[in-house]
Amino acid sequence: MLKLERLELAQGDFTLRADLHIEAGHRVAVIGPSGSGKSTLLAAIGGFLAPVGGRICWHATDITDASPGKRPVAMLFQDNNLFPHLSIDRNVGLGIRPDLKLDAKDRARVAEALARVGLAGMTERKPAALSGGQQSRAALARVLVQNRPILLLDEPFAALGPALRQEMLDLVADLTRETGATLLMVTHDPQDAQRIADDVIFVEGGWAAPPQPAQALLENPPPALRAYLG
Amino acid sequence: MAPRAQPVVGRSGALAGAAVVGLVVLSFVGLGMRAEVGRGLGPAEWAAIRFTVVQAALSAVLSVVFAIPLARALARRRFAGRGILITLLGAPFILPVIVAVLGLLTVFGRNGWLNTVLEAAGLPGVSIYGIHGVVLAHVFFNLPLATRLLLQGWQSIPAERFRLAAQLDLPPATLRRTLEYPLLVQIVPGAAALIFVICLTSFAVALTLGGGPRATTIELAIYQAFRFDFDLARASLLSLVQLALAGSAALIALWIIPNFPLTAGLDRVQQRWDVRGGVQRAGDVAMIALGSGFLLLPLLAITLAGLRGLPQMPPGVWLTAGNSLWVAVLSIAVLLLIALPMAAWIATRRAGGAEAIGLIGLSASPLMIGTGWFILINPIADPVALALPVTALINALMGLPFALRILVPQMRETLQSYHRLATTLGLRGWSAWRWLVLPRLRPQIGFAAGLTGALSVGDLGVIALFADPERATLPLQMYRLMGAYRLEAAAGAALLLVAMALALFWTCDRLGRRDAEA
Numbered sequence: 001m002l003k004l005e006r007l008e009l010a011q012g013d014f015t016l017r018a019d020l021h022i023e024a025g026h027r028v029a030v031i032g033p034s035g036s037g038k039s040t041l042l043a044a045i046g047g048f049l050a051p052v053g054g055r056i057c058w059h060a061t062d063i064t065d066a067s068p069g070k071r072p073v074a075m076l077f078q079d080n081n082l083f084p085h086l087s088i089d090r091n092v093g094l095g096i097r098p099d100l101k102l103d104a105k106d107r108a109r110v111a112e113a114l115a116r117v118g119l120a121g122m123t124e125r126k127p128a129a130l131s132g133g134q135q136s137r138a139a140l141a142r143v144l145v146q147n148r149p150i151l152l153l154d155e156p157f158a159a160l161g162p163a164l165r166q167e168m169l170d171l172v173a174d175l176t177r178e179t180g181a182t183l184l185m186v187t188h189d190p191q192d193a194q195r196i197a198d199d200v201i202f203v204e205g206g207w208a209a210p211p212q213p214a215q216a217l218l219e220n221p222p223p224a225l226r227a228y229l230g
Numbered sequence: 231m232a233p234r235a236q237p238v239v240g241r242s243g244a245l246a247g248a249a250v251v252g253l254v255v256l257s258f259v260g261l262g263m264r265a266e267v268g269r270g271l272g273p274a275e276w277a278a279i280r281f282t283v284v285q286a287a288l289s290a291v292l293s294v295v296f297a298i299p300l301a302r303a304l305a306r307r308r309f310a311g312r313g314i315l316i317t318l319l320g321a322p323f324i325l326p327v328i329v330a331v332l333g334l335l336t337v338f339g340r341n342g343w344l345n346t347v348l349e350a351a352g353l354p355g356v357s358i359y360g361i362h363g364v365v366l367a368h369v370f371f372n373l374p375l376a377t378r379l380l381l382q383g384w385q386s387i388p389a390e391r392f393r394l395a396a397q398l399d400l401p402p403a404t405l406r407r408t409l410e411y412p413l414l415v416q417i418v419p420g421a422a423a424l425i426f427v428i429c430l431t432s433f434a435v436a437l438t439l440g441g442g443p444r445a446t447t448i449e450l451a452i453y454q455a456f457r458f459d460f461d462l463a464r465a466s467l468l469s470l471v472q473l474a475l476a477g478s479a480a481l482i483a484l485w486i487i488p489n490f491p492l493t494a495g496l497d498r499v500q501q502r503w504d505v506r507g508g509v510q511r512a513g514d515v516a517m518i519a520l521g522s523g524f525l526l527l528p529l530l531a532i533t534l535a536g537l538r539g540l541p542q543m544p545p546g547v548w549l550t551a552g553n554s555l556w557v558a559v560l561s562i563a564v565l566l567l568i569a570l571p572m573a574a575w576i577a578t579r580r581a582g583g584a585e586a587i588g589l590i591g592l593s594a595s596p597l598m599i600g601t602g603w604f605i606l607i608n609p610i611a612d613p614v615a616l617a618l619p620v621t622a623l624i625n626a627l628m629g630l631p632f633a634l635r636i637l638v639p640q641m642r643e644t645l646q647s648y649h650r651l652a653t654t655l656g657l658r659g660w661s662a663w664r665w666l667v668l669p670r671l672r673p674q675i676g677f678a679a680g681l682t683g684a685l686s687v688g689d690l691g692v693i694a695l696f697a698d699p700e701r702a703t704l705p706l707q708m709y710r711l712m713g714a715y716r717l718e719a720a721a722g723a724a725l726l727l728v729a730m731a732l733a734l735f736w737t738c739d740r741l742g743r744r745d746a747e748a
Contacts, residue, residue: 046654047653048650048653067653068650068653068654069653069654069655069656069657069658070656073654074654075650075654077650077651080647080648080650080651081651082651083648083651083665083666083669085669085670086665086669090665094655094657094665095655098655098656098657098658098661098662098665099660099661099664099665100661100664100665146655
């Protein structure tokens, strides 16, 4: 279980509070108006923003002060999820060992992950030689080998077209189902949330509400959410 | 609380910066041990100070004054060979000073082309020695630099402004006032300050074209006190004077020096509607012709004389060429070891002081540092035996400000774009260098290494202090041939030297850019 206990975040004048927990293995969509702090919330869980108060715990472990690379977290950002100067298999290999000293077993894992996301045979290519969807798949292959129990998606598919984005979300849903990872994804689109999320966290007015079951919440939204959904 | 600082790279940069400062400070210790400050400055020292400042000021003013019309002409005209001409404006960064001096001598010297023409016309000849020779050579080197700085400025004026001006049919005077003067006010002081600082510590030009009580720079006076009289007390005193002068000038200039236009992109042509013909066109054409003639004739002269002189080079030239190559390679290695960590360090902080350390290379004079180290090394080891490594080290320091200007922007961009990804992957220390920084900066590393290599291979500075007949670099050997009036052999050596400088630059730059990534 991922717990945010009386968490307080601040960036300049902006503040965000959260006091909630997410069941392990759940898929949670984080929605809310732009500027409400969705990305800020994920940055704090990922370890890029030190909270001014409260704690972040994974099961019984306090990870509030852990550095980003030492957290049980894999994260995909809006852009720059692959190093453009490295081939796809090296990009994925970095998820296993940052010094890229891979043995035969590691290399087999890389190949297996790439095959799983449908990129077998493209391992030697650089990201620029791949389409946008394929680049997303490569990033997901790295998430697979990183094998972290929490996956944070800060709108990594925002630049893709609607059909491709849904395809990626389905792939994410399948992968998390297979690995049992807990998913938090920022999205603007309630349909995305409905498509793969069990729960929804609504962020607005400096407050991240505890997760509610997605179906029920979106079908019968409270006033603030109704105003956002329009 | 601010976002967590997670340095991907960067701790070693402070160390490298400290090493640079340490090297320079150590030379002060040496100078302090020998300088007899109480002795005060004699008339000869004052004359040297005066000459140094006057020639630097003249060089700066003249370079900028000629650069303004040349840059304006280049900015608004398109013609065949424009791209090549603008590339050649970058050549003085690579061209060894001593080679250019020989080229200028061939054109403007006593028996040079100009005097031959003047004589045929029945006019009195001109002499290139003394202050006008020194200033001429400095303008030759810095006119292209000033032109590139200004051209960069002109091209930063958005094309829409010129379009609007054309639409309103603004007369030339109004156009100058509204578009061009504000730009000049922004760039000219910085360009002049940069050239002034560069010329304060110039040595090879003064050594070859200056001299005598009326045309001796401080740098040359240090050399003479050291080499001719072996008066270390006087050399140390002069070094401290040089440090105070050049150091304070550089510190003041630091705030107004513009970015070096080292990178490509200057060959873009702006579409202009306001300068179609008439007097302006004729003026531009004349300016481009004069400017390129002034810059290209000495290069042509050295090529022609060099081809004739190649067979007459004594065999010793090849040995010194080997020494020069070794010095250049060593100084590239030292430069990268210092500049890369420093660039990472500078890139991770917001602004300010760190880059000033890099400017030491611009302000601290090579002969000053050389004199200081000679005094320190002398009791422990034979300084002459260390002539080549010391030269390489000081060359690396000289290249440092340029290298930092090249490396820091791309380093900053790389760390900003990939810092979060690298951090989530736990990419730190050597892994971050190996898999992130070095591959992303390869073109910049190649370019910086190439510039430093060319700078080092052509440098005639501290080696002149330390060397003995057995241990010389190619530029020193060339100077000795010129001193012995073996001008044809010197021209041959000059051609070899230019070829080496170009080859070093080209090789490093190519290695950096080979299958470079987007």
